[in-house]
Amino acid sequence: MSGELPLTPEDVAEIVAILDGSGYANFEIRTARFGLKIARSGEAWTQEWDHAAAVSPDIASAAPAAAPAAPKADTPGEAQEGQADEGVAVLPPLPGTFYRAPQPGAPSFVEVGDMVGPETVVGIVETMKLMNPVHAGASGRIAAILVDNATLIDADAVLMRIVPEPA
């Protein structure tokens, strides 16, 4: 059986109203199911909850066995192209899913051998449903593309390498 939602917002407001009329600055309660701390903060009050004791109900699984996690960029896929260790590293602006093209089926933003400038968009990273452009960050030639399309990447993943050349 699940945890009951312990107190309504009205309950919390009433506790605050009682405390406000008293000299107390803190109120803390801990039961088998939840913890709640109400504290004075300047002229107002805060509520901090701890639901660690609430246990999830038995979990059924309607899904087939979870798909294996997408390969991480630090173990590059088979599609690694070009020279992996020369030139300037292109890093993503954020962790997320890296895409090489603006949409499925569309040509990639760049290929190995292409000339780019610092502002050239070389890919997209999707994080929290937003598309963030990946800029080359340097002038030069794309020496290597190290991450496959649609790969989940960390913020420190090296996506590409650029060998600097004057534009």
Place this chain on the structure above:
Amino acid sequence: MIRRLFIANRGEIALRITTTARRLGITTILGASEADRDSLPARMADEVVVVGPAPSSASYLAIERVVGAAVAAKADAIHPGYGFLSENADFARAIAVAGIRFVGPTVASLEAMGDKLMARRVGVEAGLPVVPGGEAEDAAQARERAKETGYPLLLKAVSGGGGRGMKRVDDPSQLDGQIDMAMAEAQAAFGDPRVYVERYIGRGRHVEVQVLGDGARAIHLGTRDCSIQRRFQKLVEEAPAPLIPDDKHRAITDAAVRLTEHLHYRGAGTVEFLVDAETFDFYFLEMNARIQVEHPVTEAVTGVDLIEQQLLLADGQPLGIGQAEVRIAGHAIEVRINAEDWRADFRPSPGRLATAAWPAGPGIRIDSHMAAGGVVQPFYDSLLGKLIVRGDSRGEAVTRLASALNALRIEGVETTAGLHRLIAADPRFVAGGVDTRFFEGLTHG
């Protein structure tokens, strides 16, 4: 009567639906992703079914898995929350085939309002004014449309909502680049690259009307103003929309009810209007056929539980409230506390919360699934929770908002709380009735 409700969503709205369902004596079954199996909504639900792995495309957006899980759990109704599958007609159809009630409008209403072009046509049919513009399937068509609308213009995903894939273009030199990005976002977010090109009204306010319909009769629960937006994502919402002359206010709510009845709409919905901030002329934009993120401000000033109304209407009951019984009392404001670094271009800030001290007290409501120790996943949107304040007057609500924000303390991830403190102190906001350019004029700290 609904006995077993399957909740096909996550986060604060899943918890919000659970709260009302429990009060009504309904058993709740949460369909969660692997990443959310230990979330607060999962702990509070009566039953939990894992519908798939973390990425939403394989869980919260996977129609077959969600419907299959609901059938296996012997659910008699599904609440889709907002976002994800909430306005997906294929989903509603699959639910109906499975013999389960959809807590939302009919498939016909979803189809009429799910597409901005169709919505516009239906709006015109119902006699509502609309903004000049049209659809484009590719960049070339978008350039043609742009000649008709002029600049500045807006690009919106035809299948979209919530600001995804929406771009403002100020002059022709920016058009090509923005079209590519808008189409890419539209494709990624909705599986449909089509965009809508529309004239941008310079000083516009975003005003929406909460409606309820039972298929025959419709009522409204007043207006909300959501003009404070950044890149078309709402930041602050309030009810009622302030400083609109009574006759115009009434014309807006009347138009919303007219559209709702025209559609024979059943359920809760929101009719969105663009209102000229100077003349108060209004244009119908679209209807959102779902519960909205900002629904609590309407609840705060009407005392009506909108989730309860959704469940009763989905159960086939006639409207239990008459228009004359709806009283708007006081003023409410909601701010969205997102896990984003607003000083760094609103960069998402996933991570674990070390502290979550939410404001508390009379006139304050917190809708959140996040407590200390909770993890903000990189897979989903960045909403940590909503702070809703109510006052007897707008002035009282603004004062309460400022004091609540000063008390709020979240550590471990970056949040938008600091931005909201700036907004709450901004003289334009304190005066009320700002237009959608408010954010551009905000003095960043």
